[in-house]
Amino acid sequence: MKYIVHKAFWDYEKEERWLNEMSAKGLALTDCSWMRHVFADAPNNEYIYRLELLEKLPTHPESMAYLRFLEENGVECVSTSGRWAYLRKKSSEGSFDIYTDSNSRLKHYKRIYACSSVLMWVELIAGLANLITGLVNINVGYKLGNFTAGNIILGVTMLLLAIIFFLWNLPLYRKIKRLKQQKAIME
């Protein structure tokens, strides 16, 4: 039987945890596209799930070589969504982590952070641009046009979004900072 659950996550580790909780209940993820998760019946805890943000799109030869390498080592890629790969391994084969030393873990976290902080920057810059245009327009006596109110409202909205994205990214930023501090002392 197929089960479909629509659920959105900002934090990929929360999504991993949820997928593993579902797996423990006997529901194994078989496909995923953005928010749409598809599950199938499976023995309790048959699979351990991990998510990875690939460096390139899954169709890129580098990504394909990497996924093939993972497959040769017992890691199955059930689905991809954008650059995100949904990976799983049989729990009978032991523990499953993709990145085990701080160098590679940091690299992965940074890749994810770069991707998600882009949204924040876009909103910040666009928001400021709109706000400044609006304020300048008021100051020069509406010489630039009659859209000032729209500009300011848009600008403020975008800045608010930028703040929201910033707050959503904060845990990851802290994680990276902590890992970097740890690296100063040990591997």
Add this chain to the structure above:
Amino acid sequence: MKGSFFCVDNYIGLRYNNITDSDISDGDLAVEVFILPESSERGALTEAVFYILLSLYTPMHGYGIMQNVSRLSGGRVNLGAGTLYGALNTLLEKSWIHALQTDKDSRKKEYVITPLGQTAAQAEMERLKELLENARQIIGGQLQ
């Protein structure tokens, strides 16, 4: 000649940083020379990489390396597939290992250490010896 000789698996290597013509004269025995980068560039290898190099003194494929490293470290070091992939690619780029030709049917590629890689492993062993010696003197204690 300045530098130190070492012998690894019948390979005579010269660890040296600057070789000029005046160091080599007619009649000298031809030796393969590995110029290692300056010490500041060399640095310490990570545990994972060192254990991978040690594993590849015998030809091995990816999963075999993971199991071997776990065995060597008594279950302490468990390589993730992603970490292993990154490390293997870096080692290939540095020519410290190379991939063996496999038959068309075999999907698993095997890797093996190169003489250059053995040099690096040897250098790392020297570094670890130095650390261990100093630790023994200061902290004391004998390893079984």
